[in-house]
Amino acid sequence: MKPTVLLTGATGYIASHTWLALQAAGFSVVGVDDFSNSSPEVLKRLQVLSGQAPVFEQANVCDAAAVEAILARHKVDACVHFAAFKAVGESTAQPLAYYANNLGGLLTVCAALQRHGARRFVFSSSATVYGQPERLPLHEDAALSATNPYGQTKLMGEQILRDLGHADAAWQTACLRYFNPVGAHESGRIGEDPRGTPNNLMPYVAQVAVGRRPELSVYGNDYPTPDGTGVRDYIHVVDLAEGHVAALRRLFDSPGSFTVNLGTGNGCSVLDVVAAFAKASGRPVPYRILGRRPGDVAACWADPSLARALLGWSARHDLARMCEDSWRWQSMNPQGFTS
Ligand code: UFG
Numbered sequence: 001m002k003p004t005v006l007l008t009g010a011t012g013y014i015a016s017h018t019w020l021a022l023q024a025a026g027f028s029v030v031g032v033d034d035f036s037n038s039s040p041e042v043l044k045r046l047q048v049l050s051g052q053a054p055v056f057e058q059a060n061v062c063d064a065a066a067v068e069a070i071l072a073r074h075k076v077d078a079c080v081h082f083a084a085f086k087a088v089g090e091s092t093a094q095p096l097a098y099y100a101n102n103l104g105g106l107l108t109v110c111a112a113l114q115r116h117g118a119r120r121f122v123f124s125s126s127a128t129v130y131g132q133p134e135r136l137p138l139h140e141d142a143a144l145s146a147t148n149p150y151g152q153t154k155l156m157g158e159q160i161l162r163d164l165g166h167a168d169a170a171w172q173t174a175c176l177r178y179f180n181p182v183g184a185h186e187s188g189r190i191g192e193d194p195r196g197t198p199n200n201l202m203p204y205v206a207q208v209a210v211g212r213r214p215e216l217s218v219y220g221n222d223y224p225t226p227d228g229t230g231v232r233d234y235i236h237v238v239d240l241a242e243g244h245v246a247a248l249r250r251l252f253d254s255p256g257s258f259t260v261n262l263g264t265g266n267g268c269s270v271l272d273v274v275a276a277f278a279k280a281s282g283r284p285v286p287y288r289i290l291g292r293r294p295g296d297v298a299a300c301w302a303d304p305s306l307a308r309a310l311l312g313w314s315a316r317h318d319l320a321r322m323c324e325d326s327w328r329w330q331s332m333n334p335q336g337f338t339s
Contacts, residue, residue, distance in 0.1 A: 003252065004028040004075060006118070008061050008109060009082030011038035013192040014124070014181055014237055016046060018080060020190075021241035023050050027248070030074045032067075033083065034060040037195060039337035045189045061105035067112045078120035078251065079113055080244055081106065084153070087199055088128075088295065091150035102153035106160060119171040120251040122244055123161055126154045127179045127233070127263070127300055136267075137303035140177070140259055147295055158259065165257045172257050174247040179233035179263035179302050181240050183322040184329035191329030192237075193336030201273060202234070202322075206330040209283040216285060218270050220292035225299055229270035233263040233301035236317035236325070246313035263302025264315040272319065280323035281331070 005022055009015045010031030016038075022029050031043075031054055043054050055074070059066035061083045084102040085091065091098040106123075113119060130138050131145030146152040161173040182202040184191030198204040207213045221228035243262040250258070268276075278285045308314045317325075333339040 002026055002028045003077040004030060005248065006071070006074070006076040006079040006113075007031045007082070008079065008105070009033055009084065010056065011035065011040070011042040012082055014178070014240060015080070015082040016042050016190050017185055017237045017241040018082075018244045019046055019054070020049055020185065021238070021245050022080070022248070023052065025245045025249070029055065030070070030076060031056045032059050032061065032070060034058060036060070037085075039193065041337040042190060049185070049187060049189060061109050062101060064108050064112070067108055068115070071112050071116045071118075076113075076116070076118050078118060078122070078248060079109060080122040080248065081109055082124045084124065086150065088148050088150050089199065091153075092148050095149040098149045098153055102150075103156060103160070106157050110160070110164060119168070120248070121161065121171065121173045122247050122251070123157055123173060123175045125158055125175045125177045125259070126151070127177050127261070127302065129155050129158065129177060130300070132297055133300055136299060137265060137301050138261065139303040140261060140306055161257070172251045172255065174251055174257065175259040176243060176247055177259065177261045178240060179235050179261070179300070181237045182234045183236040183238065183317065183325040185238065186325055186328070188325075188328035188332040191326065191333065193333070201270060202326055205273060205277045205285055206326050208285050209277060209281045209327065210330050210334050212334065214286065216274065216287040217290045218287050219290055219296060221289045222292075223298040225269055227269050227271050230296055231267040231269050231299035231301065233266060234268055234273065234319060234322055235262065235264050235315050236322045239315040239317055243307065243311070243313050246307075246311035250311055258310060260307045260310060261302040261304055262307060263304050265302055265304045267299055267301040268319055273323070276319045277323045277327065280320060281327040
């Protein structure tokens with residue numbers, strides 16, 4: 001019997017790639033999403049890519065009755081929980097919505113899983129829990145802090161799962177701290193499709209290259225970094241998806257819970273990304289230097305050694321490949337899933 005995984009936020013950017021990776025690794029998947037920040041078109045694309053009709057339930061994970069009904073209909077063995085809001089600026093403007101959705105969803109899903117005896121749980125955390133890094137690379141035991149409500153929901157989510165594990169050793173949880181996910185499936189059929197103006201660098205650069213936006217604003221070139229622009233640990237979304245599979249396998253194979261970074265260990269600057277994207281796409285990426293974006297850190301990259309030791313996982317794709325795949329997705333779908 002294949003183990004069955006409840007995948008929340010299933011039609012979102014990282015989850016849709018994880019769906020394919022889970023199926024390729026021999027898991028059955030029950031996807032749940034309310035399409036609040038994703039498109040039903042993703043399901044059609046997943047069907048083409050996997051050759052299987054997706055098992056899918058449309059629901060909001062804060063709706064306890066709906067989650068209970070889903071778990072009554074589908075026997076699941078584990079959960080990979082993506083469903084959450086993720087925009088830092090929006091979280092500062094709408095803290096109640098962020099706490100209600102991100103923590104309410106987590107609590108609702110965990111309570112339902114507890115009732116149904118499925119206590120293996122993978123949580124989407126973020127490198128944002130490290131706040132302003134004191135030293136680099138970031139190891140999992142670095143100091144934790146949050147500078148906005150979104151980051152607080154990730155810190156609190158991790159704490160809730162630790163408390164659950166302390167209360168009941170049958171709960172096995174994995175908190176995965178993502179660095180900066182970019183790129184797309186190599187087919188170009190699924191990828192990142194932000195609504196409105198992209199907040200993040202790579203989708204913005206891709207939209208400039210495809211002609212949807214005139215130029216990139218580079219937020220600051222006076223950081224203490226080699227070229228003065230912000231440095232981040234960009235990780236290919238397919239590597240990240242495979243990190244989830246490795247984490248889930250570990251939960252099935254060994255007792256205990258863990259928290260790991262999912263990053264490459266390499267830092268790239270904004271101008272590195274601009275140059276790599278221009279090369280991959282063969283299109284110019286005009287940019288203008290502006291002032292720093294409030295709340296940004298100068299540099300942030302992972303120590304990925306724990307994930308390698310614990311999960312036997314490490315990222316395989318380099319920045320050139322991230323840009324090539326991102327460009328294939330963007331050029332095949334200039335308006336995203338509505339193209
Ligand atoms: N940047 C620009 N112009 C843009 C967008 C971004 O110059 O239009 C720069 C930023 O200043 C930063 C770098 O590109 O130096 C990366 O910015 P992103 O917004 O892509 O990513 P962040 O590292 O700021 O944020 C990401 C996630 C957050 C998470 C954070 C820390 O989007 O959810 O990592 O883990 F909180």
